[in-house]
Structure formats: C-alpha cells, structure tokens
Amino acid sequence: DGGITQSPKYLFRKEGQNVTLSCEQNLNHDAMYWYRQDPGQGLRLIYYSQIVNDFQKGDIAEGYSVSREKKESFPLTVTSAQKNPTAFYLCASKGGLSTDTQYFGPGTRLTVL
C-alpha cells in the first residue's frame, strides 16, 4: 500500500527534552512538509523540503529542526527551545509539480508534561 506513515501516534515527553517525530512516504514524492495543528488555528507550516538534502523554514520554524537525507524520510525534531510544543503534528508529501496535491499522514499527537 502506498502512503505516508507517521510514528508514534501518541507521544509524551517531559519539558526540556528533545523529541523526534518520524515521517516516511513510499509515494516517490519529491516534496515533504511538516505542519502543526492547534484547535481553531488551522494548519501552520513548520518546515518543508522540495528535494533531498534541502529544506526551508515555514511560518513557525523556531524551536524545530528537520533533516532530509533520504527522499522517503523527513523527520522533525521538537527541541527544548520550542515554548509550547504540545500539539498535533501532521506530515504531508507532494509530487514534483507545484500544482500536485498534498497528501497527509495520520498525525502524531505530542503532549509535553
């Protein structure tokens, strides 16, 4: 089955700890995205990558870091510098054309205690 997987589904961490969220796709898509979702806020773009070994900051990149060493993988690290990390995190991927559709993974709910 082709698709996007995110793991884990639920993640609990203590304040001050870094945590890495996994995103893998087997759709052979060039572009990958990380969004943060808070109630009533819609989706806000954290980072995106159009090609392997390259990525750009989105609207709310502070306190987050990413890597894109493989086409199919785009992990997101939530660092201790992120002031309010508790949220629902969504990963998406898209083909190489600007008009291609973004497809989403199932999401990871991060709770910082």
Add this chain to the structure above:
Amino acid sequence: AQSVTQLGSHVSVSEGALVLLRCNYSSSVPPYLFWYVQYPNQGLQLLLKYTSAATLVKGINGFEAEFKKSETSFHLTKPSAHMSDAAEYFCAVPLGSQGNLIFGKGTKLSVKP
C-alpha cells in the same frame, strides 16, 4: 498576499439537510483550490480539487464545490447531510510558486439526528 477565510468555525445541521461550508480567498485568482476533511485524531483527506477546468467540482462522499471568481469564493456543499459527515473541513489555496498551501482555520461540522 493570498489568504483564505472560512466563515463559521462551527456549523450544525440536521441529518438530511443541506450542508454549506464557506470559503473565500483574498487575492489574485488562484490556479487551484482544495477542500480537505479531517476526522477526529486523523490526518487530512482530500475531498476535492479545483483546477480551472470546470467551475463546479465534484468530490468524494457526495460533496461538491463551485468556484465563483466574482465572489472570490469556493463554497462546499452537499444536498443531504449524513451522520458520517461530522468532521472538520479545511479550505486551502496555493501560496507562491512552489506549491505551498495556506489553510483556512477550519469549520467543524456537526450533524444532528
């Protein structure tokens, strides 16, 4: 700059009633627009995509949307609501040439029996 507005953060309808969810874009005519649906604790699923080939776009689950340039709108409709339609709906428009999307804040649809 492009932005997207979804009027009404919550919409409640009775089962069998018409569903109307509103989306307006702010700026130049976008080449394409999306409606996505999100069920609780899940990722976003593509409902439909407008690509300028036709102003009336049919999507999954009986939904359709009409692009109206004069009204800068792309409202989502379904003639008869079903309990399974209860979810949150997001409108999205492209921002820039790379295919990044800007999302509305979402409309949560409730369906009463």
